[in-house]
Amino acid sequence: MRTFMRWFVVVVLVGHGLIHLLGAAKGFDWAEVEALTQPIEPALGLVWLTAAIVVVATGVLLAARNRRWWVAGTIGVLISQAAILTSWSDAKTGTLANLLLLAALGYTFVSHGPTSYRAEYQRLVQAALSEAQPRSDVVVTEADLAHLPELVAEHVRRSGAVGQPRVSSLRAKIHGRIRASATSRWMTYTGEQVNTYGPAPSRLFWMDATMFSLPVDVLHVLVGPTATMRVKLCSMLPMANAAGPEMDRAETVTLFNDLCILAPVALIDAPIVWQPLDDSHVRGVFTNGAQTVTADLTFRDGDLVDFISDDRMSTSQDGSTFTPQPWSTPVSDYRTFGTRRLATRGEGRWHPTAPRDQFVYFEYNLDTITYNPDAAAANTSGQVLRVRRPRLPK
Known part of the structure; x- marks a missing residue:
């Protein structure tokens, strides 16, 4: 409410x-x-x-x-x-x-209640974390980075992964705003997501948004190679229901994106073929089941600053049609979460044919992240890492 x-x-x-x-x-x-x-x-x-x-x-x-x-x-x-x-x-x-x-x-x-998206999300999270293979007893070493391109290896290194446990799952909490088009009104939201990594990865994302002072529930589900995206107004009126090969492909790109931004350490074992392009760009080809997607990663001073892919098609408001468009997620404001260092701000941008028409449709701020959460415990189980805000001088 x-x-x-x-x-x-x-x-x-x-x-x-x-x-x-x-x-x-x-x-x-x-x-x-x-x-x-x-x-x-x-x-x-x-x-x-x-x-x-x-x-x-x-x-x-x-x-x-x-x-x-x-x-x-x-x-x-x-x-x-x-x-x-x-x-x-x-x-x-x-x-x-x-x-x-x-x-x-x-x-x-x-x-x-039991039929709500919120309850469905919690059931799916419980099942996904129960099946995730724990890797918390395996510590990352420099040798684990040897097969990565140097730009990617340095990004993983700067994230604080070396000397820390490997990551088989994560839970992140974010907030920000979102809109459907360049002329639409912004909607504020809070969100939570749980990702698991392994032979059959999953990405579960729950968003609690507000549109015209009315609540909007959004649930993204990727389990293995199959994805859906559903939206309800006031938890009752369906607004969107996206599914099918295009949705599977779009969510696979997002899963790859999350790997790079939220869990750089998991890039060590991810099914990615890397191709260095120049001193600041690397191309990655990520495979999940039948879906293979490509993205170009941009680095500056050792940090990932952008992720661009042509494989994440934009979805109509009702989720029935998909339009091919380049998609990017510039990130910034790297800060420390416990032992980890991650970007705390990011955007989602669509790039239509005309450059002047590109627009930001999604803004997020990372609040907390939990690596290897325990399915048997409550919502904030595992090692909850909160951003360290710099102290202002007196």
């Missing part, structure tokens, strides 16, 4: 709950309540008091982002409406607040 809407519901619930105290006051003879003209017996006064406590508690739990707020909300709406029905002529307006609570409960179910 988005911040503005969440706080609106919180205010309504707390106010609605406190109003129930009027029924309790009349039922227990605490005070004269002229607004309630119908008699209220002490037993019904207890119902009004219980409703007040539970509805206010619901608002407090929702304000605190407690995941179990819906339990109190379900109980509260039932008790509250029962109390209202006993004094319908005086209290019927309170039904509107209960309808708002019901709507909030319904949204929570469709956005977090």
Whole structure:
């Protein structure tokens, strides 16, 4: 539930709950309540008091982002409406607040319940991490970099990989903004992804975005060679459903891109054929199942600064058509995450035929990254690495 809407519901619930105290006051003879003209017996006064406590508690739990707020909300709406029905002529307006609570409960179910994209993402993550082969007991050495082009080897070296465990999986959390075209409005988002590497790699990406103040759920799934991309508005209305060979190819490019940016150490074992081009460019040909994709990597002062591929076609808003266009992801602002050094900012750019038409459609900021997370533990298992922000001088 988005911040503005969440706080609106919180205010309504707390106010609605406190109003129930009027029924309790009349039922227990605490005070004269002229607004309630119908008699209220002490037993019904207890119902009004219980409703007040539970509805206010619901608002407090929702304000605190407690995941179990819906339990109190379900109980509260039932008790509250029962109390209202006993004094319908005086209290019927309170039904509107209960309808708002019901709507909030319904949204929570469709956005977090077992049929939601969020729940599907969590199930897929659990399965992917359970199957990932741990490599945390194998430490990277300089000898492991010998087969890589020097530009790639230096990128891996500068990432802090040497002397650290190899990576078989990762979980990253990001935030930023995204848009559908050069003239579309930007949507803010937070995202989480889990990648696994091995014979059948996977990339699972969950995005929680906002469009016109309405929530948008996005789920990218690549398991082995097969990929899908689905989008829902308000967790209910399908907006896009992309699948097929073009989507498989596009997500394979993204998997290659993630290797270079988020997990340089995994380039050591990745199925990539490298071709040095000049002093600052290397071409990589990456194979995943039936898909083989190519990208040109640009380096500056030992750091990767751009990734360009012609194999990641742009997708229409409904996911039904794909258009060939060069795609690039310039990255910058390298910072330290624990023992690792990674780019913390990046963009996704489309390059149509006319150079003046190229535009940025995706911006991201890397918040945390976890290497070799444990499937049996909670969401932030493994070694969580957070960016070290430089201290400003006093």
